[in-house]
Amino acid sequence: METVIKIDNLVKAFDGRRVLDDVSLEVYKGETLVIVGGSGCGKSTLLRHIIGQLKPDSGKIQLFGEDITGLRESGMDRLKKRFGMLFQSAALFDSLTVEENIALPLREHTKLDEHIIKIMVKMKLNQVGLRDFGHLMPSQLSGGMRKRVGLARAVALDPEIIFYDEPSAGLDPVVTAVVDKLIIDLANALSITSVVVTHDMNSVFRIADRIVMLYKGKVLQIGTKDEIRNSKNEYIQQFINGTIEGPMQFFAPDEGYLEELTK
Numbered sequence: 623m624e625t626v627i628k629i630d631n632l633v634k635a636f637d638g639r640r641v642l643d644d645v646s647l648e649v650y651k652g653e654t655l656v657i658v659g660g661s662g663c664g665k666s667t668l669l670r671h672i673i674g675q676l677k678p679d680s681g682k683i684q685l686f687g688e689d690i691t692g693l694r695e696s697g698m699d700r701l702k703k704r705f706g707m708l709f710q711s712a713a714l715f716d717s718l719t720v721e722e723n724i725a726l727p728l729r730e731h732t733k734l735d736e737h738i739i740k741i742m743v744k745m746k747l748n749q750v751g752l753r754d755f756g757h758l759m760p761s762q763l764s765g766g767m768r769k770r771v772g773l774a775r776a777v778a779l780d781p782e783i784i785f786y787d788e789p790s791a792g793l794d795p796v797v798t799a800v801v802d803k804l805i806i807d808l809a810n811a812l813s814i815t816s817v818v819v820t821h822d823m824n825s826v827f828r829i830a831d832r833i834v835m836l837y838k839g840k841v842l843q844i845g846t847k848d849e850i851r852n853s854k855n856e857y858i859q860q861f862i863n864g865t866i867e868g869p870m871q872f873f874a875p876d877e878g879y880l881e882e883l884t885k
């Protein structure tokens with residue numbers, strides 16, 4: 623199996639606190655790898671290292687076989703054309719139409735003729751089920767439609783890898799299922815490698831080929847859906863079952879505090 627992303631012993635601290643603590647993992651060509659974990663466990667920070675937005679304190683990141691740890695901006699720009707991203711907010715430009723938003727990376731990174739760009743934009747719109755909505759402004763769209771426009775833009779340059787950071791954040795369960803199906807369909811149609819960050823366990827088991835469980839910046843386990851479902855790790859069982867009882871720490875009210883306040 624060909625490896626497209628390889629991370630070795632990645633460590634990153636903010637203000638002296640380790641947010642990523644010796645993370646190692648590989649992503650294989652064509653697979654959908656899902657990174658799961660509770661809020662604040664380091665998922666977005668991990669993604670930002672892979673796309674070169676953050677540099678590690680130590681450890682190594684290879685993208686398409688190239689060590690990006692010491693890569694300068696110009697080198698990173700070259701690699702950026704080979705992957706697409708869909709972030710939490712979809713980050714559309716509100717002053718541009720849907721079509722113009724999708725055309726943006728094509729205009730920025732290619733010298734294609736305007737009429738070719740128009741055709742490519744229409745193809746991408748069709749792929750995400752928004753054929754007739756190109757002329758609208760982002761503000762006229764629902765949350766799910768905005769996500770789909772973001773997705774069309776992310777695949778505009780036919781990337782080899784697509785990164786998703788919580789693609790279903792803020793969406794209802796049905797729209798989440800629609801976005802998940804789109805992620806699966808795009809992965810199949812374009813034989814793309816997908817790296818998806820989420821905390822939605824329904825999504826995880828729908829879309830993943832393999833799952834990475836993170837907890838407090840550490841990898842708890844990497845495995846297939848069945849391996850994670852049948853994991854003996856108590857943290858993992860607590861997370862996938864969403865139970866309060868278990869080894870994961872959470873914030874609980876301090877019973878004695880009220881008494882102290884009213885003393």
Ligand SMILES: Nc1ncnc2c1ncn2[C@@H]1O[C@H](COP(=O)(O)OP(=O)(O)O)[C@@H](O)[C@H]1O
Pocket residue numbers: 636637641659660661662663664665666667668
């Ligand atoms: N630029 C930053 N400066 C300081 N702390 C940060 C920064 N980015 C993230 N963090 C902290 O790192 C931890 C992990 O954040 P993040 O990767 O965004 O978590 P997740 O995406 O899993 O919810 C959080 O405690 C967050 O506050």
Ligand SMILES: [Mg+2]
Pocket residue numbers: 665666667787
């Ligand atoms: Mg995040």
